[in-house]
Amino acid sequence: MLRAISQRFKVGVEKFLPDAFIFAIILTLIVMFMGMTITGESLFAMVEHWYNGFWGFLAFTTQMVLIIITGYALVKAPIVQKWVQKGAQIPKTQKSAIIITMLVAAVGGYLSWGLGFVLGTLFAIEVARNVPAADFRILIAAAYTATIATLPISITVTAPLLVNTPGHSLEDKIGLIPLTQTIFSPTMLFVGIVGLVAVIYAYTKMMPNSEDVIPYQSKDEQAASLETSLVKEQRTIADRLNNSKLLNYIIVALGLIWLFMYFSKNGFNLELNILNFAFLILGLALHGSPGSYVHAIIEGMPSAGGIALQFPFYAGIMGMMMGSGLAVVISNWVVAISNEFTFPFLSFLSAAILNIFVPSAGGQWQVQGPIMVDAAKALGVPVSVAVNTVSIGDLVTNLLQPFFVLPALGLSGLSLKDIWGYCLVSMFILFIISAIGVTFIPMLF
Numbered sequence: 001m002l003r004a005i006s007q008r009f010k011v012g013v014e015k016f017l018p019d020a021f022i023f024a025i026i027l028t029l030i031v032m033f034m035g036m037t038i039t040g041e042s043l044f045a046m047v048e049h050w051y052n053g054f055w056g057f058l059a060f061t062t063q064m065v066l067i068i069i070t071g072y073a074l075v076k077a078p079i080v081q082k083w084v085q086k087g088a089q090i091p092k093t094q095k096s097a098i099i100i101t102m103l104v105a106a107v108g109g110y111l112s113w114g115l116g117f118v119l120g121t122l123f124a125i126e127v128a129r130n131v132p133a134a135d136f137r138i139l140i141a142a143a144y145t146a147t148i149a150t151l152p153i154s155i156t157v158t159a160p161l162l163v164n165t166p167g168h169s170l171e172d173k174i175g176l177i178p179l180t181q182t183i184f185s186p187t188m189l190f191v192g193i194v195g196l197v198a199v200i201y202a203y204t205k206m207m208p209n210s211e212d213v214i215p216y217q218s219k220d221e222q223a224a225s226l227e228t229s230l231v232k233e234q235r236t237i238a239d240r241l242n243n244s245k246l247l248n249y250i251i252v253a254l255g256l257i258w259l260f261m262y263f264s265k266n267g268f269n270l271e272l273n274i275l276n277f278a279f280l281i282l283g284l285a286l287h288g289s290p291g292s293y294v295h296a297i298i299e300g301m302p303s304a305g306g307i308a309l310q311f312p313f314y315a316g317i318m319g320m321m322m323g324s325g326l327a328v329v330i331s332n333w334v335v336a337i338s339n340e341f342t343f344p345f346l347s348f349l350s351a352a353i354l355n356i357f358v359p360s361a362g363g364q365w366q367v368q369g370p371i372m373v374d375a376a377k378a379l380g381v382p383v384s385v386a387v388n389t390v391s392i393g394d395l396v397t398n399l400l401q402p403f404f405v406l407p408a409l410g411l412s413g414l415s416l417k418d419i420w421g422y423c424l425v426s427m428f429i430l431f432i433i434s435a436i437g438v439t440f441i442p443m444l445f
Contacts, residue, residue: 024313035324053319061311065304070279071118072300077286088126097134102146109147112156116147121408128216135208136216140412141419142203145426151395153192158361159391174383181384191437199426242291255281306406318358327367335375344438351393359403389438399427
């Protein structure tokens with residue numbers, strides 16, 4: 001049944017879904033219209049909000065570009081390539097390929113959502129190379145879905161970490177909320193673990209039949225020529241500098257010193273900047289020379305093109321949602337019809353809807369968090385429930401909103417329509433599990 005449903009989604013998507021960039025443009029126009037009709041903003045005011053927000057993701061865009069290209073370069077290091085290739089040789093069938101790919105992506109996602117997106121996709125590509133019987137599209141979709149499904153219990157999920165950080169914006173209202181009430185709470189554990197098991201099962205049922213499988217089609221690879229160029233005799237000073245192990249490992253040593261200092265002071269807190277820095281230093285260390293690492297970075301750059309183009313448009317959408325007050329209006333609608341029992345589900349639902357327009361967990365929490373915290377306190381609901389429901393809602397519709405799937409599309413060379421049918425089925429499954437989790441699990445504890 002799930003295979004039939006996913007195939008129907010796939011056919012519909014292929015007919016009607018445009019490129020991911022067009023999706024961003026359509027969302028821009030929808031939000032502009034909503035701002036003019038719901039909040040009474042003029043066209044000129046909405047255009048101003050749009051432009052003011054347009055560059056709001058510049059730092060985040062750079063972080064995401066770096067996480068893709070440094071992650072790509074890291075996996076292309078010879079020793080890591082051997083590990084990935086060895087792991088990718090374990091599955092022999094399409095079913096085992098899907099399961100192993102999803103488990104690897106889930107582990108990466110648990111440690112860091114950025115690591116999950118990159119590691120899961122690159123591992124899926126390697127598995128597809130080794131298992132011709134596996135459909136390449138479903139492997140990429142499976143890796144992305146497994147990362148999303150695991151994020152409620154990831155040690156890098158945004159809102160729970162924010163409210164447990166001294167000096168956060170709501171500390172005067174709610175104090176510090178320990179992770180035992182958020183990431184490690186029964187609700188988040190239920191949604192994360194049951195959700196992951198459910199989507200793994202679903203993907204094994206959505207596998208294309210053998211006659212419908214589209215295997216991985218490799219691009220023109222230059223690995224052989226790279227290896228040849230690296231072993232050539234170094235005749236010039238420039239060649240010696242490019243391939244200098246001494247220069248390479250001086251930088252690596254400095255980087256390791258900083259990483260030691262950081263983790264000694266902050267514990268195992270993998271935020272985006274430190275993750276990118278760790279990728280960069282580890283990649284340099286494993287490549288052995290600056291020249292090899294530079295080549296790998298250049299090779300990975302085309303994968304980041306979609307992010308560089310589309311993230312500013314999503315930042316513009318976010319600017320309109322916040323500048324026009326639309327995000328506050330939507331959140332207040334939910335609060336107005338909530339009671340103690342319905343609040344968790346409606347908070348989750350509103351976060352899921354807002355995430356389509358504000359695909360940034362940090363940005364969404366800054367807008368929606370204070371409203372939901374006040375509502376929870378007024379209704380006598382634990383504040384941690386507001387944190388958890390907003391976090392889960394924000395994650396589920398990442399399977400609908402293509403913002404975070406752009407790295408996977410860039411690395412794999414696929415388009416959104418290749419994987420969106422599988423993602424939509426997964427979203428409905430996770431939505432049901434999440435709705436049950438946020439509504440009934442808190443009542444049991």
